[in-house]
Amino acid sequence: MKIGIDLGGTKIECVVISQDNHIIFRERLPTPKGDYLGILDSIESLVNKTLPYAPHNTPIGIGIPGTLSSDTGTIKNANTTCLIGEPLDQDLAVMLNRPIKLANDANCFIWSEFCDGAAKGKTNAFGVIIGTGVGGGLVVNHQLVNGLNGIAGEWGHNPLPHFGLEQRPCYCSKEDCVETYLSGPAFEKSFLDASPQTTATSVGSEEIVSLARIGDPLAKQHLDNYAKMLAASLTSVINIVDPDIIVLGGGMSNIDELYELVPKYLQEYVFSDTIHTPIVKAKHGDSSGVRGAAWLWNE
Incomplete structure (x- = not known):
């Protein structure tokens, strides 16, 4: 047990x-x-x-x-x-x-997916949580990696590769962390910030994605930008670790479009002529x- x-x-x-x-x-x-x-x-x-x-x-x-x-x-x-x-x-x-x-x-999260989930049978795997916050976990040679400082995998507190966006403070006391742009709340905030005509004070991620799916140009562009930022951020993981698989979890991982858009944009950033890294959804979900x-x- x-x-x-x-x-x-x-x-x-x-x-x-x-x-x-x-x-x-x-x-x-x-x-x-x-x-x-x-x-x-x-x-x-x-x-x-x-x-x-x-x-x-x-x-x-x-x-x-x-x-x-x-x-x-x-x-x-x-x-x-x-x-x-x-x-x-x-x-x-x-x-x-x-x-x-x-x-x-x-x-x-990644240990579960490695033991009997989406990363089962792999040797090296990186797990990404994109939800209320942004986190990461790393398995190398079938072992969880904690690191000297106990922060291995914490890509969510890397600075976001420059996209010309306004600075955002993070709860960790630093600025421009990946989390402040790629978390669920950040996705929603960025959409509202890009909608000067709206009188709404809040909007859900699911609502934004639904708008994108029916062809709303602002929502489509917003989702595309999000996928591009996610790809740019994951590039550092692939360039340094080159894992066998990247598994996504958290609420934002339920956006099916990401599994098409992110691999496409990885082609623009990763230091390789071909990229075989699978980007997959967690088997065990929540x-x-x-x-x-x-x-x-x-x-």
Whole structure:
């Protein structure tokens, strides 16, 4: 049995995966906003509900929206900011009296897809999350790569290749991060910024894509620009790592047009006369992160 927990900005999800790799228990709770102790209590509540399905000493893998610092043993780089500076794994190990392993949520995502998803059978794989935020995870020679600073794969906080756009501050305190242009909220903001006549104060990504599909010229151009920026940003990954496959996850990965447009624009940027890198959608969809967390003890 495996227990996985995905600690997200809006929800905490817990699953138990059977020995034949099927989810036999799943439960979600809303993430307490800005409340570290509340998050601990919610995780404890979820784990208690797994007791009919998994032994009480089953190790737990947890995907987090940040990284565990090797220097301090506490969380860093988390967009759920109440986690920053907290020894989450140590606190949970004491509270739950069982082994805890933490990993960045994007690492969990690609680990799930590598073990039994879209990247199964590959040697090297890169996972991309484009949703509320932008993250990445890297597998090389069948192993998750964390890196010396614990930030391997974090392409979402590279500066966006120059597109002549206005500067945008990022929550990480830097400017012009890929995340500030390619996340779902950024996609929506850019569309509104390019629509001076509109009186709307918000618009959903799905609505923009629907407009593009029925031929709205502004929406079509916006989607095309987004695909071009995504291709330019992924070029650094391909030029440096040259993975066997790139797997997309997160809400923006559900835009089918990206799987045609991004490979086309990669031809303009990648340092190769031919590009064979598949850009594919995650097999396990929204479940990839929590499944990958459960798989951490098989890493």
